[in-house]
Amino acid sequence: MSFFGSAEGWIDLLERMLPELLYLVMETWGTIARPFADDKEDHITELLCRSLHHNRTVRDLPFYIHTQMVELDPAPGQKLGRLDIVFLPTGLPGAPNEAIYFCLECKRLNVVRNGQKRPGGSDYVLHGMVRFVSGQYANVVRHGGMLGYVLNDDVPAAITNVESNVQNHHVTLGMEPPGLLHQSSIITGLSTARESLHRRAQGPTPFRIHHLFVDAKGPQT
Amino acid sequence: MLKNFCGCRSPCPIPYPILPVAKIIAEAAHIVRSAAQEARRSFLDRDGIVDRAQSLLDPLIYEYFDVIPSERILVEDTVSISFGSFRPSVRRQRIPAIEPSTSETRRRYTDRLCKTLNGWARGGQSLVRGSEAVSEKMGLGLVTLEKVGAEHLGPLPHGNGALLPALDRLRDVAAIKTNTFELARGIKVFDGPRLYMVKPLDFRYWSETAALNDADEIAGSILMQYAENIA
Numbered sequence: 001m002s003f004f005g006s007a008e009g010w011i012d013l014l015e016r017m018l019p020e021l022l023y024l025v026m027e028t029w030g031t032i033a034r035p036f037a038d039d040k041e042d043h044i045t046e047l048l049c050r051s052l053h054h055n056r057t058v059r060d061l062p063f064y065i066h067t068q069m070v071e072l073d074p075a076p077g078q079k080l081g082r083l084d085i086v087f088l089p090t091g092l093p094g095a096p097n098e099a100i101y102f103c104l105e106c107k108r109l110n111v112v113r114n115g116q117k118r119p120g121g122s123d124y125v126l127h128g129m130v131r132f133v134s135g136q137y138a139n140v141v142r143h144g145g146m147l148g149y150v151l152n153d154d155v156p157a158a159i160t161n162v163e164s165n166v167q168n169h170h171v172t173l174g175m176e177p178p179g180l181l182h183q184s185s186i187i188t189g190l191s192t193a194r195e196s197l198h199r200r201a202q203g204p205t206p207f208r209i210h211h212l213f214v215d216a217k218g219p220q221t
Numbered sequence: 222m223l224k225n226f227c228g229c230r231s232p233c234p235i236p237y238p239i240l241p242v243a244k245i246i247a248e249a250a251h252i253v254r255s256a257a258q259e260a261r262r263s264f265l266d267r268d269g270i271v272d273r274a275q276s277l278l279d280p281l282i283y284e285y286f287d288v289i290p291s292e293r294i295l296v297e298d299t300v301s302i303s304f305g306s307f308r309p310s311v312r313r314q315r316i317p318a319i320e321p322s323t324s325e326t327r328r329r330y331t332d333r334l335c336k337t338l339n340g341w342a343r344g345g346q347s348l349v350r351g352s353e354a355v356s357e358k359m360g361l362g363l364v365t366l367e368k369v370g371a372e373h374l375g376p377l378p379h380g381n382g383a384l385l386p387a388l389d390r391l392r393d394v395a396a397i398k399t400n401t402f403e404l405a406r407g408i409k410v411f412d413g414p415r416l417y418m419v420k421p422l423d424f425r426y427w428s429e430t431a432a433l434n435d436a437d438e439i440a441g442s443i444l445m446q447y448a449e450n451i452a
Binding site: 002003004007008010012016017056059061062089090092 | 345
């Protein structure tokens with residue numbers, strides 16, 4: 001069926017959809033059994049996606065949920081990206097198509113190996129947030145998400161480490177100095193949710209990244 | 222044996238482990254055994270016994286396969302509309318999918334469409350109400366959805382009298398220059414707080430499955446507009 005006219009006047013009808021998605025991710029996270037058999041990022045993401053597919057509320061929403069979706073058209077010279085979790089509207093012509101409504105990039109934080117802790121904040125920023133800001137991910141929309149798996153259950157320390165890395169790279173991230181992560185304006189009542197605002201050279205700008213940090217304490221390695 | 226395994230060889234989903242599968246199977250077995258016992262005693266109403274048992278079993282089957290209410294609509298429409306419409310024969314000429322829709326069907330369609338959109342809009346400031354108008358002469362139906370504040374949710378006035386002026390307005394909004402009525406079949410037009418949908422009167426366009434698909438399309442358009450517009 002063809003659409004005419006602009007849906008501009010209808011935008012507020014589904015204004016709660018994005019926060020609802022984020023809440024559902026958090027709710028679903030709470031249902032996953034831990035410790036994980038394998039604490040690799042892809043394994044955890046796969047478990048989360050599988051649980052999302054089974055969540056009855058999620059199944060009622062107008063989205064396909066895909067994991068590890070390959071970005072088909074990387075810019076010249078750019079490495080082929082894999083989008084960790086994507087929410088694609090089911091009702092778009094030719095869906096599932098490339099018009100991604102929401103992409104959630106996952107990163108591990110506070111990984112402990114042989115007694116050594118790797119905070120991972122730098123990887124979170126440079127191989128996560130930057131992909132949104134550069135327009136590599138979500139280049140036709142204004143929202144994206146980061147999901148930080150905190151593997152040693154010290155979520156406050158992980159957030160502090162990410163905040164400090166964000167401040168160090170605030171210019172690359174297109175943020176106003178000093179480059180702060182703010183308390184989330186759309187997910188209220190969750191102390192581990194943050195958001196950040198970015199100017200982008202490519203794609204719609206400003207761009208908002210929603211950050212969720214979750215306790216993912218896995219087996220001792 | 223059946224605890225985590227679907228015994229049939231068709232490609233059914235395996236029940237999700239969190240479901241109380243054993244309890245569902247025990248309950249289903251009890252219903253079947255009771256029906257069998259009852260059938261042994263009664264020779265007159267065996268069809269009735271089977272129907273009653275089936276109606277008790279259906280919800281359990283949906284629960285077993287973790288089929289949610291919106292998915293149940295798709296299953297039931299597939300059985301009652303699609304299966305009945307495939308390969309009509311000389312003996313079975315009735316094709317449910319292209320039979321004319323009734324006013325009751327169209328009301329159910331609009332209700333389902335509004336309920337689905339309002340389910341997705343919950344917690345927000347706005348909701349949707351709708352009405353439908355038809356012209357059997359033209360073979361066209363018009364669904365009007367209106368976005369209103371949550372506090373103003375009530376029925377949108379119905380009435381066939383509004384169909385022609387509404388189509389005339391649609392022609393202006395959609396700026397269709399050629400044969401309006403041919404092109405106007407199957408379009409959706411956003412016009413401020415209203416959304417008009419022009420549909421042929423065949424049943425398949427007014428099934429609850431069609432309502433779910435239309436809700437999906439509408440949501441897709443709104444979500445992408447939202448994602449592109451909102452800072």
